[in-house]
Amino acid sequence: MSKKTFNIIGWIILLGMAISWIWIGYSSWYLLLLPMASISFSINDGSIKKIANIKHISILQAILILFTFAVSVVIVFGLLQLANYLINDIFHLTGGVKTLSVIIAIILSLYPVKFTFGSVVHKIMDTTR
Template sequence: MSKRISSIIGWILLLVIGVFWISFGYSSWFLLLVPLSYISFTISDGSIQKLRKLTITQVVLILFALTVSVAIVFGLIQLANYVINDQLHLTGATKTFSQIVAILIALYPIKILFGSFVYKVYENLNTTNH
């Protein structure tokens, strides 16, 4: 598959997720579509070739870090939901806007932490191969 086609597929998947999220709200299908779009982008930029060089230990560490990151994000979103609904008693557009902001705020620290962990693993691959 060409790099351009896989990049287009990734953007189409992200666009579909955005449109459906705005139109119908969150769906569990997004848990499947987001990794598919990520895989599509890694194919398009050629970094999928680096995955073949990963050891079993590195794969287990990445999966463990991903699991911990998802658990932390889920906990932060649940905490924000509790504060928004039970403590502040927000409703309407204010509630919706607060939930969107809370999700974005919960995702960025984990994105930075998990991204830096994966970056270190990839950098370790580059230093051991040269």
């Protein structure tokens, strides 16, 4: 399969998730579909080949990555709980404004993880080269 096909597969998965989330609501299937879309995009841009560097990671670096991942999950969970509290209890938003606020909150809560977890993984991968 060509790399462009994986790009198209990734976008189809993401668009299907977005449409079904709006139409049906949240489903636990998204926990499986999102990594599949991410892997498709990784195959498309060639970054999946960089996984070979994982063999050169020490135990301490692997523990650091796992710890950073756990901290990142805690940060996202805390930010989502804060956004839920603000949207539901403080501002009492309803309807389309609430939906838009939830989507914006989800997107904004992922950025600290991108910077914390991404920078640690990037530094570790640079040291293994």
